[in-house]
Amino acid sequence: MQRRRFLAASAAATLALAARPALATGGLDDFVPSPGPSPTGGQQVRVLLGRGQTSPIDARSFSFGTRTYRGTFSLTSEGQVLNTVPLEEYLYSVVPMESPHSWPQEALRAQAIVARTFALSRRNPNRAYDVVASERDQAYGGLQGEYPESTAAVNSTAGQILRWNNAVATVSYMSCCGGHTEDPADAWAGGADLPYLRGVACTFCNASPDYHWSRILPLVSLTNAFTSALANVGTPQSIAVAEADASGRAKSIRFTGSDGTAEVSGSDFRRLLGASVVRSLLIRSITMNPGDPAQAAATITIEGSGRGHGVGLCQWGSRGLASEGRSSRDILSFYFPGIQIQ
Numbered sequence: 001m002q003r004r005r006f007l008a009a010s011a012a013a014t015l016a017l018a019a020r021p022a023l024a025t026g027g028l029d030d031f032v033p034s035p036g037p038s039p040t041g042g043q044q045v046r047v048l049l050g051r052g053q054t055s056p057i058d059a060r061s062f063s064f065g066t067r068t069y070r071g072t073f074s075l076t077s078e079g080q081v082l083n084t085v086p087l088e089e090y091l092y093s094v095v096p097m098e099s100p101h102s103w104p105q106e107a108l109r110a111q112a113i114v115a116r117t118f119a120l121s122r123r124n125p126n127r128a129y130d131v132v133a134s135e136r137d138q139a140y141g142g143l144q145g146e147y148p149e150s151t152a153a154v155n156s157t158a159g160q161i162l163r164w165n166n167a168v169a170t171v172s173y174m175s176c177c178g179g180h181t182e183d184p185a186d187a188w189a190g191g192a193d194l195p196y197l198r199g200v201a202c203t204f205c206n207a208s209p210d211y212h213w214s215r216i217l218p219l220v221s222l223t224n225a226f227t228s229a230l231a232n233v234g235t236p237q238s239i240a241v242a243e244a245d246a247s248g249r250a251k252s253i254r255f256t257g258s259d260g261t262a263e264v265s266g267s268d269f270r271r272l273l274g275a276s277v278v279r280s281l282l283i284r285s286i287t288m289n290p291g292d293p294a295q296a297a298a299t300i301t302i303e304g305s306g307r308g309h310g311v312g313l314c315q316w317g318s319r320g321l322a323s324e325g326r327s328s329r330d331i332l333s334f335y336f337p338g339i340q341i342q
């Protein structure tokens, strides 16, 4: 997802990676790449793979490290490997890496359309690449990551993207919204205020393991992370969400101690404690557990809902809607109200 405006997207992608079953591991020794014809008739995307060993396999595939990729490769001026690949073939790998291939077909179709839209929105002739092959933009792992179910979802939606005012829409997605998706203007400084990208109530993601989460961490990890903020607070006594935005996500966190109070932004709270600890800013409670000084160090318990930044399509919610029989169009219209699917 876009780094400038979609900083927290990596958490969503990380969860998507963690939640899906292990990918097929055919391995190069027994893997026969069989890229089919390009359904787009030549629409290409340039994917930055990173540094590593490459070797051509045939005119339409190559190896990079231990994996096989569709398309061709070249090197950027910085020596990074650039994969030029037909857009639809790029999606064959992105879709199952972002949503498990075992999910309902309509959820995979929604993922295909939103991933296609995202890739097109990232095309940029003023730089050497369009997208990065990581959670920074979209996960992409070449042929070994592909599955028939997700390839079918790509093929059956070929060419379909989300548009707004006849332009490629600015889209985002994340693993689990935890009950309400987020306005981009609340999620990121300078985030777009777009009529189709507004927070919506969503409980369809309640099957996600992160719909409700709880994490316990030593109080010392908090005091270490916020040394300067806690400098004049004294002995910490309580921690609470001081201000929340319209979706309920924490805008600021207040520390109260024996000598005073201090506040940090919600985004700093999540960043400094780690996105794997504070899985989202939809924080339900923060409890201090003093502990017995003779036996256990003090801890804090943080409880919250969802994982990721919360903006755009909720992947687990899409799965839930598809399981109820809703179509990919229904799903996309739910998370992107008023959007045009073309």
Ligand SMILES: [Zn+2]
Pocket: 176, 177, 178, 179, 180, 202, 203, 204, 205, 314, 316, 317
């Ligand atoms: Zn949701």
